Amino acid sequence: MILLPAMDLMGGKVVRLRQGRFEDATVYPADPVEALRRFAEAGAEWAHVVDLDGARAGEPVQHDLLRTLAAGSSLKLQVAGGIRTADHVAVLLDSGVNRVVVGSLCVKQPDLVRSFLDRFGPSRITLSLDVRVIDGTPMVATHGWQQDSGRSLWDVAADFPAASHLLLTDIGRDGMLEGPNFALLEQASERLPHLAIQASGGVSALDDLRRLRTPAAIVGRALWEGRIDLAEAVSACA
Known part of the structure; x- marks a missing residue:
């Protein structure tokens, strides 16, 4: 399993949001460039970087910083935040980013997302779907978890048979350090076998990573708060 340590950026600073709320942010005293260096030293090969300013603005905002991070790190970067057009995708990929993450567009403009997959290739695009489990479904x-699309994970995923990567977040678990939704992840792996699922939300201990059976996992708050040692986590995922 590939482990992607997560780094969320707002105003050039490393932060973590609690359940996606911008008004509930924790700022960490870390330099983003130095943070990626430490990730690499711990044995990580990938990092998940979120431009929170871009997510709020609806277009990538911290381009210069993202370009600096991509150019100065040995890690492969997966970047999210405000990606809405083919130009947004192209600029990030041209700057050295390895994969870009597309979220709300999967629901709002599926034809556009399919065009991204065709133009850039499924290996360069990660679909990101955030879900609330309601009556077992x-x-x-969408839109920073503020709007209910009225569609299930299964319905939306079916729109993208050519996709390869899916970042799946259970909103109720994100940032809560209560453990992943293993049942949901197992069901998704069974029902969506063509997608390499990235488990996101709730990882709080090494045992959580050992239990996961997804191809990849993202660790954020637990890492930044010292609950998980990254080198040990990378070893646990090997």
């Missing part, structure tokens, strides 16, 4: 939320 994972329902997709």
Whole structure:
């Protein structure tokens, strides 16, 4: 399993949001360039970087910083935040980013997302679907978790048979350090075998990573708060 340590950026600083709320942010005293260096030293090969300013603005905002991070790190970067057009994707990929993450567009403009997959290739695009489990059904939320799409995870995923990567977040678990939704992840792996699922939300201990059976996992708050040692986590995922 590939482990992607997560780094969320707002105003050039490393932060973590609690359940996606911008008003509930924790700022960490870390330099983003130095943070990626430490990730690499711990044995990580990938990092998941989120431009929170871009997510709020609806277009990538911290381009210069992202370009600096991509150029100065040995890690492969997966970048999210405000990606809405083919130009947004192209600029990030041209700057050295390895994969870009597309979220709400999967629901709002599926034809556009399919065009991204065709133009840039499924290996360069990660679909990101955030879900709330309602009466046993994972329902997709959009626009920073503020809107209910009215569609299930299964319905939305079916729109993208050519996709290869899916970042799946259970909103109720994100930033809560209560453990992943293993049942949801197992169900998704069974029902969406063509997608390499990245488990996101709730990882709080090494045992969580050992239990996961997804191809990849993202660790954020637990890492930044010292609950998980990254080198040990990378070893646990090997």
